[in-house]
Amino acid sequence: MSCPTALTIAGSDSGGGAGIQADLRTFAFHRVHGMSALTCVTAQNTVGVQQVDALSPEMVAAQIDSVISDLGVQGIKTGMLLNQGIIEATVRQIENYELQPYLVVDPVMVSRSGAQLIDDLAVEVLSQHLVPLAILVTPNRYEAQILSGQEINTLEEMKKAAAIIHEKGAKAVLVKGGAMPQELRGVDVWFDGEDWEILKTKNVETKNNHGTGCTLSAAIAANIALGNHLKSSVEKSKQYLTTALEYALDLGKGSGPVGHFFPLNQDS
Ligand SMILES: Nc1ncnc2c1ncn2[C@@H]1O[C@H](COP(=O)(O)OP(=O)(O)O)[C@@H](O)[C@H]1O
Numbered sequence: 465m466s467c468p469t470a471l472t473i474a475g476s477d478s479g480g481g482a483g484i485q486a487d488l489r490t491f492a493f494h495r496v497h498g499m500s501a502l503t504c505v506t507a508q509n510t511v512g513v514q515q516v517d518a519l520s521p522e523m524v525a526a527q528i529d530s531v532i533s534d535l536g537v538q539g540i541k542t543g544m545l546l547n548q549g550i551i552e553a554t555v556r557q558i559e560n561y562e563l564q565p566y567l568v569v570d571p572v573m574v575s576r577s578g579a580q581l582i583d584d585l586a587v588e589v590l591s592q593h594l595v596p597l598a599i600l601v602t603p604n605r606y607e608a609q610i611l612s613g614q615e616i617n618t619l620e621e622m623k624k625a626a627a628i629i630h631e632k633g634a635k636a637v638l639v640k641g642g643a644m645p646q647e648l649r650g651v652d653v654w655f656d657g658e659d660w661e662i663l664k665t666k667n668v669e670t671k672n673n674h675g676t677g678c679t680l681s682a683a684i685a686a687n688i689a690l691g692n693h694l695k696s697s698v699e700k701s702k703q704y705l706t707t708a709l710e711y712a713l714d715l716g717k718g719s720g721p722v723g724h725f726f727p728l729n730q731d732s
């Protein structure tokens with residue numbers, strides 16, 4: 465039996481809510497074979513990030529070599545890349561293997577719990593060298609503020625930031641609204657240089673929202689691997705994420721993970 469493959473280049477979340485754990489569950493839900501190039505290990509739970517250790521850039525590059533040279537790939541996402549060396553290694557491999565048409569960049573910088581997930585020096589490298597290679601970049605409110613240099617409090621400001629980030633060279637931008645004020649929570653702004661779209665689903669009232677950004681970008685990569693167009697991949701993934709949020713798991717003392725396999729959770 466043949467199966468599309470997708471790759472996540474991201475960090476590990478020991479609590480299983482975000483990072484490669486969320487990505488691989490999302491790939492599996494979509495019936496896509498998931499592969500991973502691990503960038504770092506976080507000691508993390510529903511309350512916060514306690515410790516981070518990086519893998520070497522050479523090891524990140526070697527993992528990408530191993531999977532691409534053998535299994536091939538039809539969808540890729542990047543998540544927590546942590547430092548300049550890992551971002552540079554990732555950029556080199558994307559260029560070497562000409563993986564740009566499959567690349568979704570989730571520019572992970574700050575977790576919902578407020579932990580910094582990227583070194584200060586690395587932000588510029590990510591913005592200048594990785595973002596321009598992507599077919600889609602998916603910043604949350606705070607990441608969009610950093611990438612655009614603009615404060616974001618309104619829908620108009622989300623649109624303005626999307627336009628500025630698009631100028632960096634990504635084919636399309638999705639500014640996510642999970643951290644926006646109540647009336648804009650769950651509202652995302654899409655811009656591809658020509659068309660705007662405001663993607664709106666219901667605002668799910670839950671404290672269990674850990675891993676929403678990882679899950680959304682992994683679902684988009686999975687949908688691309690399945691052969692869907694970019695825009696429809698984003699729309700399908702947003703629906704998936706909203707339902708996963710509705711079936712989020714009430715685990716731990718902080719923000720529990722979204723329910724990636726929600727139909728199975730229903731009866732258990
Ligand atoms: N309470 C919510 N209700 C509905 N959708 C939400 C909610 N919180 C986040 N989302 C959606 O989850 C996705 C991830 O967004 P966000 O939480 O901003 O990203 P990140 O996890 O990277 O901080 C977006 O599609 C956003 O609109």
Ligand SMILES: Cc1ncc(COP(=O)(O)OP(=O)(O)O)c(N)n1
Pocket residue numbers: 474475476477482483484506508543544572574575576577581673674675676677678679
């Ligand atoms: C290892 C790791 N990668 C990414 C994140 C950020 O995850 P995200 O989906 O943006 O969700 P929140 O942290 O905002 O809940 C992470 N925490 N850990």
